[in-house]
Amino acid sequence: MRRTEHIMGIPISIDIRDAPDERTAGEAMSAAFEVLRSADERFSPFRSNSELRRYERGETTASADLVEVFEIARWAGIASSGAFSIHAPDGSLDTNGVVKGWAAQRAAEELLARGVRNFCLNAGGDVVTHGEPEPGRPWRTGVRDPGDPRRVVAVVEQHDGAVATSGTYERGAHVWDGRTGGPARTLVAATVVADSLTTADVLATCVLVLGPEGVAWAIGQGARDAFAVLPGGGVVTAGAQVQLPAGVA
Known part of the structure; x- marks a missing residue:
């Protein structure tokens, strides 16, 4: 059973392969999507009445969830020597670099809590999987290839596990370097494989800012694997889990 909804401005799909019946699968999907909708409503920087914006204005204290998001951002900022930051260049808070992966991972955990064991959750290209689509197959x-959406790199x-990609090929140089306030431009895309999408998403953003040296750095921060695409099309890799097509190096 598969369903797609648009949340956080992106298509998010859930593909369940092992539910005993459609009702069980539907209820599990609905609960997972509700986790994602709630995160968008509470932490979106684009909603003037979100918890994030109300906290920023001093109208409320941070909930346990917002504190957790802040702690993840703090860890990433320290680990990357300031490259990762949830403070936008204008000084406002923007937790999107944490929240999408964090919320999608929580949605996956909701599926697991409801007894679903074989599924794929795809949040705009960032993916968390569990089990297998069919017996004996991962x-x-x-x-996707940053230069050609019809191809994979x-x-x-x-x-x-989880796979997350941060890149400039669709939205331009929209990720900023927390050390300088300027846009990240040394890479076209960075992909990280990790145990959770929370980790993969944050590390992919860090690698995009850090540049080619960030690929090996990510392995030391909890990534199973990582690779990045350079402006000229070359690929920098670390680990051995990613399969690159022949001719890509």
């Missing part, structure tokens, strides 16, 4: 996640095969 989930396969294709990472790599394929990740895994059962339980």
Whole structure:
């Protein structure tokens, strides 16, 4: 059973392969999507009445969830020597660099809590998987070629895990360097494979800012694998889980 909804400005799909019946699958999907909608409503920087904006204005204290988001951002900022930041260049708070992966991982955990064991959740190209699509076969996640949306630059095969990509090829240089306030431009895209999408998403953003040296750095911060695409089309890799097509190096 598969369903797609638009949340956080992106298409998010859930593909369940092992629910005993459609009702069980539908209820699990609805609960997972509600986790995502709630995160968008509470922490969106684009909603004037979100918890994030109300906290920023001093109208409320931070909830336990917002504190958790802040702690993840603080860790990433320290680990990356300031490259990662949730303070936008204008000084406002923007937690999107944490919240999308964090919320999608929580949605996946909601599926697990409801007894779903074989599923794929795809949040705008950032993917968390569990189990297998059919007996004896892992989930396969294709990472699109930044220069050609019809092609993939790599394929990740895994059962339980997550893949996240941060890039400039669709929205331009929208990720900023927390050290300078300027846009990240040294890479076209950065992909990280990790145990959770929370980790993969944050580390992918860090790598995009840090540049080629960030690929090996990510392995030391909890990534299973990582790779980045350079402006000229070359690829910098670390680890061995990502499968690159012949001729890509």
